[in-house]
Amino acid sequence: MVMIHNVVDSAELAARRGNLHPTDLSCISYLRGRGEPVSPKEIISALRLSSGSGTALFDRLERAGYVHRIPNPSDRRSILIVLDQEAASSPLSMLRGLQERYVSGLEGYTERELDVIAEYLERVAAMAVDARRPDHGAELTAKRLE
Structure with missing residues (x-):
């Protein structure tokens, strides 16, 4: 899990270095x-934001000139x-620099190894989505109360 946090941290660091x-x-x-x-x-749906956070995001990006409505x-x-x-x-x-570094990290793996890596990452992503459900963990709590 430390690896995944490091990936997220590197994207956040890149954003902050760009004053974003x-x-x-x-x-x-x-x-x-x-x-x-x-x-x-x-x-807003894709980034899992609230309506208010989405509006603030679009306002920031529009002020910076990155997007237009x-x-x-x-x-x-x-x-x-x-x-x-x-x-x-x-x-x-x-973003291109981050992507190039991630791609270079995959060099040397066979197609089969890349398939296993992709499958693992898809499972982790699905678990992350599942963990965001409002009822996530309810079944564990119910078992503890029995």
Whole structure:
């Protein structure tokens, strides 16, 4: 588990070195990966934020010039968030550097070993999602009370 914390810490450190909140870098990464304008609701859901935290995030990123709010062409009552690739070149460069270091750490493994690593990481990610459920641990608490 220390390894996973170190990965998270390295992403947070990269964000802070770029004078960004870690969530800002996560949002920029998410938008880069999507490659298209995204609704605020989708971003908030993907990053597991509250509505208020999402609004604060979009305000920060828009003030920095990294994103723009644009009208949603399919629903005039809503907006979409679009990444400004040029303005966000510095954070995007940080993300590429992190990604390159992670990829270089996988050099030398066989395809089978990489499959095992990927399976493990998928299981850990699923456990992390499960741990965020409001009822997580309820079954353990119920057994202790019996």
